[in-house]
Amino acid sequence: MSEDKDTRGRRAAAFDVRLVIAALFVLYGVVCTLMGLFGTSAEEIDRAAGININLWSGVGMLVFSAAFTAWARLRPIVVPTETGTPET
Numbered sequence: 001m002s003e004d005k006d007t008r009g010r011r012a013a014a015f016d017v018r019l020v021i022a023a024l025f026v027l028y029g030v031v032c033t034l035m036g037l038f039g040t041s042a043e044e045i046d047r048a049a050g051i052n053i054n055l056w057s058g059v060g061m062l063v064f065s066a067a068f069t070a071w072a073r074l075r076p077i078v079v080p081t082e083t084g085t086p087e088t
Contacts, residue, residue, distance in 0.1 A: 010079050018072040025065035032058030 036055025045052050 010081060016072050016077055018068050022065040022068035022072070025061045025068070029058045029061030029065060032061060034058070 032054045036052050036058055040052055040054055
């Protein structure tokens with residue numbers, strides 16, 4: 001059983017760059033969504049051809065971050081464990 005564990009390796013969950021990217025997109029997505037809901041005037045929406053750009057870009061960022069998080073959870077990076085002496 002311990003041999004199987006050594007050949008599989010360890011997950012690199014804390015150091016996975018996909019989770020860092022997802023966290024940044026969550027942060028920016030929440031800010032944009034809140035600005036779209038509470039900080040956008042009717043004049044600004046009219047200047048943007050009737051589209052609340054902050055709201056839609058924020059929702060898009062939140063969906064993107066959910067996709068990155070799902071990708072990192074479903075397909076984790078496996079770091080091989082070193083056993084024995086290194087080859088030279």
